[in-house]
Amino acid sequence: MQTHQYDVVIVGAGGAGMRAALEASGEVRTAVISKLYPTRSHTGAAQGGMCAALANVEEDNWEWHTFDTVKGGDYLVDQDAAEIMAKEAIDAVLDLERMGLPFNRTPEGKIDQRRFGGHTRNHGEAAVRRSCYAADRTGHMILQTLYQNCVKQDVEFFNEFYVLDLIVDHDLSAGHVPDGEEVNATGVVAYDLATGEIHIFQAKAIIFATGGAGKIYKTTSNAHTLTGDGMALALRRGFPLEDMEFFQFHPTGLAGLGILLSEAARGEGGILRNGDGERFMERYAPTIKDLAPRDIVARSMANEVREGRGAGPNKDYVLLDLTHLEPAHIDAKLPDITEFARTYLGIEPYTEPVPVYPTAHYAMGGIPTNVDAEVLRNNTDVVRGLYAAGEVACVSVHGSNRLGTNSLLDINVFGKRAGRTAAAYAKTATFRDLPEDAADSVIATLDEMRGRPNGERVSDIRRELQETMDANAQVFRTEDSLRTCLADIRTLQDRYKNVSVQDKGRLFNTDLLEALELGFLLDIAEVVVIGALNRKESRGGHFREDFPDRDDEKFMLHTMAYRRPLDDSATVESVDGTEGVFSEQSVFDTYKVMLGGKSVVQTRYEPMERKY
Amino acid sequence: MTATIDEAPASAVPEIPSFEVTLKVRRYSPESEHGEEAYWDEFTVTAHGTDRVLDALHKIKWEHDGSVTFRRSCAHGICGSDAMRINGRNRLACKTLLKDVNPDKPILVEPIKGLPVIKDLVVDMEPFFASYREIMPFLITTGNQPSGERRQSAEQRERFDDTTKCILCAACTSSCPVFWTDGQYFGPAAIVNAHRFIFDSRDEGAEQRLEILNDKEGVWRCRTTFNCTEACPRGIEVTKAIQEVKRAMITRAF
Numbered sequence: 001m002q003t004h005q006y007d008v009v010i011v012g013a014g015g016a017g018m019r020a021a022l023e024a025s026g027e028v029r030t031a032v033i034s035k036l037y038p039t040r041s042h043t044g045a046a047q048g049g050m051c052a053a054l055a056n057v058e059e060d061n062w063e064w065h066t067f068d069t070v071k072g073g074d075y076l077v078d079q080d081a082a083e084i085m086a087k088e089a090i091d092a093v094l095d096l097e098r099m100g101l102p103f104n105r106t107p108e109g110k111i112d113q114r115r116f117g118g119h120t121r122n123h124g125e126a127a128v129r130r131s132c133y134a135a136d137r138t139g140h141m142i143l144q145t146l147y148q149n150c151v152k153q154d155v156e157f158f159n160e161f162y163v164l165d166l167i168v169d170h171d172l173s174a175g176h177v178p179d180g181e182e183v184n185a186t187g188v189v190a191y192d193l194a195t196g197e198i199h200i201f202q203a204k205a206i207i208f209a210t211g212g213a214g215k216i217y218k219t220t221s222n223a224h225t226l227t228g229d230g231m232a233l234a235l236r237r238g239f240p241l242e243d244m245e246f247f248q249f250h251p252t253g254l255a256g257l258g259i260l261l262s263e264a265a266r267g268e269g270g271i272l273r274n275g276d277g278e279r280f281m282e283r284y285a286p287t288i289k290d291l292a293p294r295d296i297v298a299r300s301m302a303n304e305v306r307e308g309r310g311a312g313p314n315k316d317y318v319l320l321d322l323t324h325l326e327p328a329h330i331d332a333k334l335p336d337i338t339e340f341a342r343t344y345l346g347i348e349p350y351t352e353p354v355p356v357y358p359t360a361h362y363a364m365g366g367i368p369t370n371v372d373a374e375v376l377r378n379n380t381d382v383v384r385g386l387y388a389a390g391e392v393a394c395v396s397v398h399g400s401n402r403l404g405t406n407s408l409l410d411i412n413v414f415g416k417r418a419g420r421t422a423a424a425y426a427k428t429a430t431f432r433d434l435p436e437d438a439a440d441s442v443i444a445t446l447d448e449m450r451g452r453p454n455g456e457r458v459s460d461i462r463r464e465l466q467e468t469m470d471a472n473a474q475v476f477r478t479e480d481s482l483r484t485c486l487a488d489i490r491t492l493q494d495r496y497k498n499v500s501v502q503d504k505g506r507l508f509n510t511d512l513l514e515a516l517e518l519g520f521l522l523d524i525a526e527v528v529v530i531g532a533l534n535r536k537e538s539r540g541g542h543f544r545e546d547f548p549d550r551d552d553e554k555f556m557l558h559t560m561a562y563r564r565p566l567d568d569s570a571t572v573e574s575v576d577g578t579e580g581v582f583s584e585q586s587v588f589d590t591y592k593v594m595l596g597g598k599s600v601v602q603t604r605y606e607p608m609e610r611k612y
Numbered sequence: 613m614t615a616t617i618d619e620a621p622a623s624a625v626p627e628i629p630s631f632e633v634t635l636k637v638r639r640y641s642p643e644s645e646h647g648e649e650a651y652w653d654e655f656t657v658t659a660h661g662t663d664r665v666l667d668a669l670h671k672i673k674w675e676h677d678g679s680v681t682f683r684r685s686c687a688h689g690i691c692g693s694d695a696m697r698i699n700g701r702n703r704l705a706c707k708t709l710l711k712d713v714n715p716d717k718p719i720l721v722e723p724i725k726g727l728p729v730i731k732d733l734v735v736d737m738e739p740f741f742a743s744y745r746e747i748m749p750f751l752i753t754t755g756n757q758p759s760g761e762r763r764q765s766a767e768q769r770e771r772f773d774d775t776t777k778c779i780l781c782a783a784c785t786s787s788c789p790v791f792w793t794d795g796q797y798f799g800p801a802a803i804v805n806a807h808r809f810i811f812d813s814r815d816e817g818a819e820q821r822l823e824i825l826n827d828k829e830g831v832w833r834c835r836t837t838f839n840c841t842e843a844c845p846r847g848i849e850v851t852k853a854i855q856e857v858k859r860a861m862i863t864r865a866f
Contacts, residue, residue, distance in 0.1 A: 100751030502678030
């Protein structure tokens with residue numbers, strides 16, 4: 001076992017983690033711990049762009065961007081956070097340009113901008129050119145540029161280290177800690193994949209930037225490594241997760257495979273057609289049609305298919321038609337995604353429409369933070385020394401449905417903020433003693449899992465989890481489907497206790513890590529489904545067929561899911577006048593999941609009906 | 613049950629029937645009974661029409677032998693984790709369809725060459741990244757930051773477009789015979805990333821990078837065998853980029 005001491009420890013080396021590192025590492029002793037080499041992070045898979053009201057190609061301003069973000073999120077967005085993001089977007093883009101990001105350019109040599117779903121001129125009049133982009137590999141260029149600048153700044157990385165526990169001085173999962181009492185994050189326990197050795201990192205400030213959890217679903221655009229690690233670690237330590245029932249399904253995954261085809265395809269003029277060749281989005285969103293927000297497009301597509309208007313031999317997908325675009329235009333603006341269609345489906349997008357179907361893409365929810373990226377442990381108290389940014393966090397700028405491009409923006413704006421606040425805090429804080437047994441539970445878990453001679457296979461449990469999530473907690477949900485799903489998860493959680501790995505070695509044991517990741521997935525899926533059961537309304541990415549309307553009276557609230565010991569009699573905080581709404585509780589084994597509510601911050605915009 | 617599609621949409625391409633495929637995987641597992649000896653292991657799995665080599669490897673790991681070890685993440689050719697030698701050619705396992713590598717015969721899967729093997733298909737990437745870091749892979753500018761964005765014409769941007777595609781998978785570098793015999797050579801990937809900045813109109817560090825690459829282990833070691841260009845899963849014209857860097861070194865025009 002090795003121990004390390006850093007002022008700031010950043011967990012995760014995607015966009016948010018590296019953006020934070022660029023801020024913190026110049027100020028204080030900083031380490032970045034990442035389960036992958038930084039350039040392997042899934043930020044690199046983002047394609048379409050990053051919105052900012054630069055107004056380089058047409059009139060635009062940050063207030064319109066704020067409005068679009070709030071409306072796109074079906075008014076569950078915290079409007080103060082959205083305003084910060086839209087304002088700071090402009091500097092975030094300029095920061096990246098100055099760091100060297102090769103944006104596409106206008107004829108005048110400025111950063112070019114293009115249309116993207118849900119981004120409009122003057123509060124919904126028409127689509128606006130707001131997305132700054134580098135062909136259809138904007139995320140790749142952001143990841144590369146941030147890594148390049150980390151190299152320049154000599155940022156210290158611990159690559160292929162898996163953080164398996166968060167050390168806190170008050171364990172909220174063990175018993176009640178009164179509101180207002182100080183809780184400090186003091187370190188993390190990590191596992192070095194190459195050697196199997198345990199490392200303890202003592203830190204004054206810890207930033208979680210571990211990304212999403214798309215692998216709870218079978219059909220997903222997410223990497224194999226997106227298993228909700230950071231979210232699950234926080235949950236297990238008794239910290240809440242916010243709005244986890246809101247999961248985004250990206251409309252255009254390659255049918256059957258889930259591989260992402262950017263919304264930029266529609267931003268550049270691509271059209272969705274059903275099996276009859278009809279441009280069906282004209283019926284669902286008459287004004288902005290194919291560029292409606294993702295939740296609406298995904299639902300419309302799924303609806304076409306279930307009403308028998310799908311395409312293909314089984315009528316189980318729709319078509320993304322680019323055939324009316326000039327091949328030269330496609331090559332210049334969408335080279336990667338057209339290659340995906342060729343490589344994986346053998347389809348030539350110049351001449352044939354591409355089969356697409358919604359794919360699980362993005363967790364709107366996550367670890368609750370304030371606008372300075374400080375993690376909340378209830379509706380008001382921050383955990384001292386703990387920060388989160390990017391998909392793992394919930395600020396909440398995405399509300400119940402994230403607009404395309406706002407994730408690349410989120411990681412840059414709030415990654416930067418996290419790095420700054422964490423470094424500033426670390427300068428004033430002192431190291432806190434870690435308990436002697438800080439790594440014991442991790443070591444015990446690893447030994448037990450490695451030692452179990454035989455038992456359940458990781459891949460069986462994971463596949464069954466992903467299948468039930470796809471079948472029962474996807475674009476359309478009902479009480480029945482969600483109850484079925486929760487029961488399935490319970491069964492799988494029981495089976496997980498007997499999971500075993502074949503690789504018993506210490507060196508580069510990915511078999512063992514897949515088993516641990518499966519534990520995270522089960523924890524996250526459980527919270528997603530319980531949140532979805534409780535939210536008896538339809539809003540943004542969460543659609544309940546048994547409650548098809550938005551219900552602001554009861555549900556204009558963020559869900560806060562907590563894991564608590566069974567004998568903990570304390571209640572979790574709810575919001576005045578909402579008593580009884582967040583009543584869903586679920587007991588498993590030694591803990592229960594309790595739901596609380598948190599107010600939505602509304603500043604400029606009154607909730608309205610969402611029409612496009 | 614909802615009206616949700618119960619099964620994921622079926623494969624979209626004309627159906628290719630399932631088939632049996634055999635993979636011969638090069639293994640190295642110092643903790644096993646094989647010790648320091650590398651060996652071959654053979655697995656036969658059932659594959660579907662659009663399955664890739666990565667799918668077959670997952671099937672092996674998930675259903676046959678959990679100890680078979682390889683890196684992977686995004687599974688669609690953008691993260692660069694799973695470069696490996698497939699039937700003697702460097703490819704990304706996630707971008708190589710089984711049906712395209714003659715599944716009638718056993719498919720040979722080995723780690724990429726020239727980097728120390730840690731376990732099975734996993735190699736130590738540190739030497740590779742060390743070369744990358746050495747060529748100063750970041751924008752170098754002098755003077756004050758501009759108030760807004762730096763201007764760059766579409767043509768200037770186009771000049772280095774090809775080399776911005778690099779995902780640092782090491783398929784090119786580890787296909788290079790010079791790199792195999794001389795681990796000190798910077799290798800194609802590092803030169804590609806130098807190219808990306810040397811030809812960026814905003815950058816002012818070209819002279820320094822060219823000096824570094826003028827080293828005896830620099831660009832002049834390239835023997836133009838085009839292995840790198842053939843290996844690049846992103847379609848970068850690697851050899852051409854290296855030639856352009858060589859020319860810039862002579863002409864000092866970039």
